[in-house]
Amino acid sequence: MKTSLIAILCAWCTLSASGQSFDTYFTDRTLRIDYNFSGNVDHQEIAVDELEVSPGWYGKRRRLAELPVEGNGQITVKDHRSGRVIYRNSFSTLFQEWLSYPEAQHSKRAFENVFLVPMPKDTVDITVDLRNNRREVMATMTHRVVPTDILIRHIGEKNVTPYTTVQKAADTTNCIHIAFVAEGYRQEEMSIFLRDTRTAVEALFAHEPFKGLRDRFNIIAVQSPSQESGTSEPSKGIWKNTALHSHFDTFYSDRYLTTLNLKDLHDWLAGTPYEHIIVLVNTEKYGGGGILNSYNLSMTHHPAFKPVVVHEFGHSFAGLADEYAYEAEAIPMYPHDVEPWEQNLTTLVNFTGKWENMIPKGTPIPTPPSKDMKQIGVFEGGGYSLKGVYRGCQDCRMRTNENPEFCPVCRQAITRLIDFYTK
Numbered sequence: 001m002k003t004s005l006i007a008i009l010c011a012w013c014t015l016s017a018s019g020q021s022f023d024t025y026f027t028d029r030t031l032r033i034d035y036n037f038s039g040n041v042d043h044q045e046i047a048v049d050e051l052e053v054s055p056g057w058y059g060k061r062r063r064l065a066e067l068p069v070e071g072n073g074q075i076t077v078k079d080h081r082s083g084r085v086i087y088r089n090s091f092s093t094l095f096q097e098w099l100s101y102p103e104a105q106h107s108k109r110a111f112e113n114v115f116l117v118p119m120p121k122d123t124v125d126i127t128v129d130l131r132n133n134r135r136e137v138m139a140t141m142t143h144r145v146v147p148t149d150i151l152i153r154h155i156g157e158k159n160v161t162p163y164t165t166v167q168k169a170a171d172t173t174n175c176i177h178i179a180f181v182a183e184g185y186r187q188e189e190m191s192i193f194l195r196d197t198r199t200a201v202e203a204l205f206a207h208e209p210f211k212g213l214r215d216r217f218n219i220i221a222v223q224s225p226s227q228e229s230g231t232s233e234p235s236k237g238i239w240k241n242t243a244l245h246s247h248f249d250t251f252y253s254d255r256y257l258t259t260l261n262l263k264d265l266h267d268w269l270a271g272t273p274y275e276h277i278i279v280l281v282n283t284e285k286y287g288g289g290g291i292l293n294s295y296n297l298s299m300t301h302h303p304a305f306k307p308v309v310v311h312e313f314g315h316s317f318a319g320l321a322d323e324y325a326y327e328a329e330a331i332p333m334y335p336h337d338v339e340p341w342e343q344n345l346t347t348l349v350n351f352t353g354k355w356e357n358m359i360p361k362g363t364p365i366p367t368p369p370s371k372d373m374k375q376i377g378v379f380e381g382g383g384y385s386l387k388g389v390y391r392g393c394q395d396c397r398m399r400t401n402e403n404p405e406f407c408p409v410c411r412q413a414i415t416r417l418i419d420f421y422t423k
Helices: 002-018 094-098 187-204 262-269 305-316 408-422
Strands: 026-039 044-055 073-079 085-091 109-120 124-131 137-145 163-167 176-183 217-222 276-281 288-291 295-299 379-382 385-391
Touching: 026 094, 026 124, 026 137, 026 262, 044 124, 044 137, 073 109, 085 109, 094 109, 094 124, 109 124, 109 262, 163 187, 176 187, 176 262, 176 408, 187 217, 187 276, 187 305, 262 276, 276 305, 288 305, 295 305
Parallel strands: 176 217, 176 276, 276 295
Antiparallel strands: 026 044, 026 109, 073 085, 073 124, 124 137, 163 217, 288 295, 379 385
């Protein structure tokens, strides 16, 4: 009798957790938390900078305590009274990437980071943790947020940056919100920005699975004006006064185009319906970058604009890894004795749950190169490593700009993510 009662109670708890209502713990507002991540390869620190609240919440409203992908870091919100996890999300950061460069061996740096969570109704404890390439927590910090705190700044209630709705989702209460942001466009160039946004949108939705699931995306174009056109190119001594102060030569890589000013980015977006961010940079020089649940940034006036903006969205939205590997760019980002969390790479340490369901019976693993470019297998070379890291197909949008589509493995990963947010 006692056993049956315990079983009933446990079943009730499981159902209660899975059926958690957004309205139980949150209001229809966004709590923005600005952090500083700092340190070097030996020691990292996390500090709260500022809290802001803005109208509307445009992230997930179901499966609030679940993660679709692990990420290089996680933010967890717990109800202070019960200790129950009521919201989680994952992310990656430029700070963690910087830690893999030689500069981090002898210098300390600080990076801005901004995360969005639904505004809690009652006091919560928020934990942020950063993980290394062995998927181990290397820094963590927990802080308390009291919703009635008078020092939580209110933003997005007036003087909202002008924006245009480029595509309206079939159900705006259950969809994925994307904001395109102008960088390096002067006010008189906003018509060019809107044209570039529409080009990017059509490029993205020419690819499956986005094409077939297009009605689940709501898209706006945020017209953030810059004082000067273009972007900075430090290697040429060119510095521009732009909305986000973006620049090439990130970490001294010529084509790595990023912005370190995430607070400015979210200031421009305050009061608009957004969660995922694509920054379009008004430049002809080749470059871009994509960071999971942070932003995707791409040049617009280079011939490779369309494949690059789609590739970088694969990073920032779906957490897909780069599948290329070159002798001159070998980076030991993926230890061969640890399974990557990214869904399009494996070291075969723990391949379960990735794309083994798609591999034809009898296919050798690892899979030797084949003349059949559409074959699904386990092909060596990916994640910047020529050996020991494997991808699912011989070519893909996540491997080359020339390939016209995401491979079936990446399509499966993206579909799972879209379903996670919208089903």
